[in-house]
Amino acid sequence: MILFTSDLDRTLLYSVSMMKKYPIDDIVTAVEYKGEKAISFMSQYSIEKLSQFHENHLFVPVTTRAIYQYERIAAFQQWLQPKYAIMSNGGTIQVDGQLDIEWGRKIQEKITTTSVSKEDFLQLFAEIRHNDWVLKEHVVDEFFYMFHINEQNVPFGELIDFERKLATIGWKLFLQGRKLYFLPIQLNKASAVTYLKSCVDYDIHVAAGDSLMDYDMLRQAGISYSPAHGELFRQYGDDSMVTWLKGKGANSADELLRQLLQMTIQK
Numbered sequence: 001m002i003l004f005t006s007d008l009d010r011t012l013l014y015s016v017s018m019m020k021k022y023p024i025d026d027i028v029t030a031v032e033y034k035g036e037k038a039i040s041f042m043s044q045y046s047i048e049k050l051s052q053f054h055e056n057h058l059f060v061p062v063t064t065r066a067i068y069q070y071e072r073i074a075a076f077q078q079w080l081q082p083k084y085a086i087m088s089n090g091g092t093i094q095v096d097g098q099l100d101i102e103w104g105r106k107i108q109e110k111i112t113t114t115s116v117s118k119e120d121f122l123q124l125f126a127e128i129r130h131n132d133w134v135l136k137e138h139v140v141d142e143f144f145y146m147f148h149i150n151e152q153n154v155p156f157g158e159l160i161d162f163e164r165k166l167a168t169i170g171w172k173l174f175l176q177g178r179k180l181y182f183l184p185i186q187l188n189k190a191s192a193v194t195y196l197k198s199c200v201d202y203d204i205h206v207a208a209g210d211s212l213m214d215y216d217m218l219r220q221a222g223i224s225y226s227p228a229h230g231e232l233f234r235q236y237g238d239d240s241m242v243t244w245l246k247g248k249g250a251n252s253a254d255e256l257l258r259q260l261l262q263m264t265i266q267k
Contacts, residue, residue, distance in 0.1 A: 002057040002263060003202035005086075005193050005217060007209035008065065010230060012050070013040040013073070014250045022229065022249025031075035040073065043250050047075065049257035054080055057264060058200060062189050064089040064181070064213055066140045084200070089183060089213060090192035091143035103195055107187070111143075115170030115184035118145070124165060125182070128158045134180075144183040151178055174213055176231065181213070190216035206263070208256055218242055225259070227252035 006012055019028060019041055026045050030038035042050075053059060059082055063070055070087045071077060085094045091107055093100040115121075118139070133153035138146045154175075163173055166182070174181040189209075197205065207214075207221035210230025218224035218232075219241060226232045229248040237244060243259075245252040 001202045002053075002260070003060065003197065003200065003205045004053065004057060004260060005060045005062045005189075005196075005205070005207045005221070007189075007211065007214045007217075008061055008063045008070075008073070009040070010210045011208050011214075011227065011256075012046065012253050013042060014253070015040060018229075018249050022251060024250045024254070026250075026254070028250070029075075032073045034072065041250070042075065043254055046250065046253045046257050047079070049254075049261055051080060053257065053260055053264065054082070058083070058202060060084045060086060060193075060196065062086040062090075062193060062207075062209075062214075062217060064140070064189075067092055067094075084196060086189065086192045086196065088141040088143045089181075089187055090189045091141055091187055093192055093196060103192065106195065107191070110186040110191075111184045114186050118142075121145075121169065121171055121182060124169065125162070128155060128162050130155075143187055144181065147180045147182075149178055149180050174211075176211060188216055189214060190220050193217050194220065204263075206260065223263075225256050227256075 010018065013031060024043050026043040028041050029044055029047060031042050032040035050059065061076060061082055065087055067087050070085060076082060083096055093103045133150045133155065134147050135150060136148040140146055166172055170185050172183055172185050204223065205221045206223045207218045208225040209218055210227050210232055212231055212235065215232060215236065218226060223243065224241065225243045225245055227245045227248060229252065233244055236242065245255045247255045
């Protein structure tokens with residue numbers, strides 16, 4: 001059996017802006033709604049191939065999204081219904097829609113013993129936080145922070161110095177366009193996937209993702225894929241351990257699933 005752990009946004013799911021930037025020659029289906037507004041899409045080809053794969057193999061969504069954000073993806077709640085899902089950048093694991101209590105205990109213990117509290121982090125961040133570049137604050141499932149920022153006003157020099165301070169208190173940062181993430185160092189997708197792998201039977205682990213937050217998960221897999229439009233490609237595009245997909249946008253998801261299905265035929 002193939003274990004396929006995959007990031008969602010910009011790996012399998014695409015926003016309106018990404019669909020416009022990288023058009024596809026296929027029927028586009030809305031798979032997520034915010035209220036009545038469709039906000040995420042997949043090609044019909046990708047939906048069919050992912051469903052076909054999941055009939056005999058194990059697809060595990062792995063996302064930085066909060067639990068409520070994952071649960072509004074209609075494609076997964078109504079059609080695919082994955083048995084396992086990893087959310088909160090590895091902080092949360094669901095099994096048949098229920099929280100894995102053992103993993104919750106393990107990750108909380110890891111965070112508590114290696115990182116200062118969220119309150120202490122915020123107090124330190126206040127030294128460089130200003131309203132001219134930090135616009136909104138979100139805490140994700142009580143694990144980590146995501147800030148919407150004004151990219152043009154980011155004080156990069158201060159942020160680099162702040163990153164060094166973070167290392168001393170057990171936190172790390174990821175800057176992704178208009179989003180700035182701050183996380184405890186033990187909170188990562190790879191650790192959650194490693195735990196899950198100890199609970200399931202599989203022959204080969206395949207992973208996919210587009211961002212720096214996916215890199216450790218890709219490096220631990222037997223086979224890994226990443227799209228050419230991602231920040232991972234921009235920084236690690238010469239890494240021969242990763243298969244870099246040629247397509248961009250939803251075209252890369254089609255390419256990924258085509259190769260994944262080819263593996264099932266070979267097996």
